[in-house]
Amino acid sequence: MASFYAKTTDCNVDDDCTYFHYCDNGYCTHEGLYTSFSVWKFCADWVTMILVILIGFLASLAGIGGGSIYIVFFYIILNMSPSDSAGASILLITGK
DSSP, X not given: OOOOXXXXXXXXXXXXXXXXXXXXXXXXXXXXXXXXXXXXXXXXXXXXXXXXXXXXXXXXXXXXXXXXHHHHHHHHHSOOOHHHHHHHHHHHHHOO
């Protein structure tokens, strides 16, 4: 599964990268959803999806939208960069 996330820091092995990242041709690349092999990563994916649905629902009820809240969840729980978090938030909201 190809990752659409931007490649970040230089690496030689997977251990040089942070969690949710792997070494791909000398660059740390963020793993895609459902490519996790550990229990923590699998649970983090599902917790994020559930929180996004719940918070999005509550934010819509309040009339404020959930875009900025999505960015925080992706940044903290999935360890995405801020720009990748913003892009994923826009993708969730607009579908484009």
